[in-house]
Amino acid sequence: MATGRTHRPATRSRGIPEATVARLPLYLRALTALSERSVPTVSSEELAAAAGVNSAKLRKDFSYLGSYGTRGVGYDVEYLVYQISRELGLTQDWPVVIVGIGNLGAALANYGGFASRGFRVAALIDADPAMAGKPVAGIPVQHTDDLEKIIKDNGVSIGVIATPAGAAQQVCDRLVAAGVTSILNFAPTVLAVPDGVDVRKVDLSIELQILAFHEQRKAGEEAEALIEAEAEAAAAKETRKGPDGDVPAVMPA
C-alpha cells in the first residue's frame, strides 16, 4: 500500500495552516486597495497595519507561500496580489448557486464582493413557484425542481444556502448529491455532510450573542470595579485616612 500521500515532498504549497488561509483574503483586499492607488511595494509593517494584524504573523503567513519579499524593500504589490489570488484559486472562475431567495438571498445576489473576486452567480434557486422567472439582481429565479440540472449544466461546485433553517439540510443533501463539494451556509442549522465536502457557516445571531457576552462582561466589570473601589475606599478609611478618592461616577443599571 504505497500511497506517497503522507510525507509530502517539501514542495510546500500544501500544508498552509488554516489560520493563514483565513487571513489571505484580508491581505488580498488590502493589497488590491494599494494596487488601485498604484503603490509599487509595501513593507510587512505597513501591510499588516492595513490588514489589522501583527507584522510577524503576516510575514510568517507569506513564508508559507514562498519567499516573495525583498529584504530592505518589502513586497511587490502586483506580484503578491497575483500570488495570493492564485493560491486562493481566484484566478479561475467559480460558478456559484444561491438557494433561497428571500431577503438575505437577494442581498447576496446583489452583493458586489462576489463578482469582483472570481465568483459568478450562475443561478438563483427558490422553492416558491411564485418566484420562478422573477429577476433578482438581473438573474431570473429558477425553481428548486431543476436544482440538479442547474448544478450539472453549469459545473457548479460551490453552493450558498440562504433558506430557512427547516429546509437547509434537505437542500444541502440535494446540492451534495448533484456534485457540490463546498457549501456556504447562512441557515441557522448544523449541516451534516459526507467526507470531502466543506461547509462554512455564517450565523448572524451567533455573532450578536458573542458581542452580548462581552458587553455584559464589560458592564459587570464596571460594576465590580465600583464595588472594589468602594471596598478599597472603606478599607482605606478604616486603616488610615482616605486619599485616593476618584470613584467612578457610574451607576450599574
Next chain:
Amino acid sequence: MATGRTHRPATRSRGIPEATVARLPLYLRALTALSERSVPTVSSEELAAAAGVNSAKLRKDFSYLGSYGTRGVGYDVEYLVYQISRELGLTQDWPVVIVGIGNLGAALANYGGFASRGFRVAALIDADPAMAGKPVAGIPVQHTDDLEKIIKDNGVSIGVIATPAGAAQQVCDRLVAAGVTSILNFAPTVLAVPDGVDVRKVDLSIELQILAFHEQRKAGEEAEALIEAEAEAAAAKETRKGPDGDVPAVMPA
C-alpha cells in the same frame, strides 16, 4: 495601587475561553430545539452530536460555567438553557441599531433570529434622505444626522454596520463617540476602534474565498492522485506485473 483585578478569586465566571464563548450560542440553539420538543434531559454525547462538536469539548465548555450536569443522567435541558442564556447576557434586552439599509441591512432588519434572542432592533439608520421615513420590517428608517440622538435615547450599546466599505469607518467613529461599545461589521473593511470597543466582522466574500481555496486544493489532489496512480501503475508494470489496478476513473477538468 492595589487593584485586585489580576488573580481573580476562583469564582470562575470570568475567564471563559473565547473559543468556548463562541460555541455557547450553538449549544443554546440545540438546547432550545430540545426544549421545544419537551425533552427533559440530554447527555453530552447527544447534545454534542446535535451541535456538531466533540463531546469532550462540550463537557469542558460546560465545566467553565459550573457543574450543571448529573453523572449517569446528563444535563437538565431547561436549566442549561437558562444558565447559558444568562452567561451570554440574553436574559436582558439589547437594543441594537442597524446602519446602512441597503439590501443587506434590510435583510438583517427582517431577520427573525435577532428578536428571538433578546435583541431588539431599536432603529434603522441610513444616509440616503430618500429612505427617511420609509418603513423597513415595520420600522421607519431614520437619517444619519440623528444617529447620536438615537443611540442615546435608546441606550444602544450594540451597533450593526451594513454600509458600503467607504462609509464604514466614519459611521463606526460616530457610533463609538455616541457610546456604542460593540460593533458587528458587515462592511468589507478593517475598522479601527479605541480600546474597550469590541468589533466582530462578517465578511461574505472572505468565506467564499476560503471555500475556493479548499475547492482548488481538492481538485489539485484529485489530479495528483491520478498522476500518482499512473506513476505507481507504471512502476508496478516495470518491476513486476500489475495487480492492484483500480485507478480512479476521474478526469481532472
Next chain:
DNA sequence: CCATCTTTGTGCATGCATTCACAAAGACAT
C-alpha cells in the same frame, strides 16, 4: 567595494485549544 541601514524570513518560547482517557459521582435495579 565597502559600510550602513532597512526589512525579510524564521527558530524558539509561550499560551491556547483540542482530545484522550479515566476516576469519581450518582442513578437504578435487585
Next chain:
DNA sequence: ATGTCTTTGTGAATGCATGCACAAAGATGG
C-alpha cells in the same frame, strides 16, 4: 444496602497559533 452501569468532570498529552527577537539578505550611498 450493595453492586452495576452510565455519564460527568477533569488531569495530562498533544498540537496549533502567536509573537518575539535576531541573523541573513539585499538595497543604497559614498
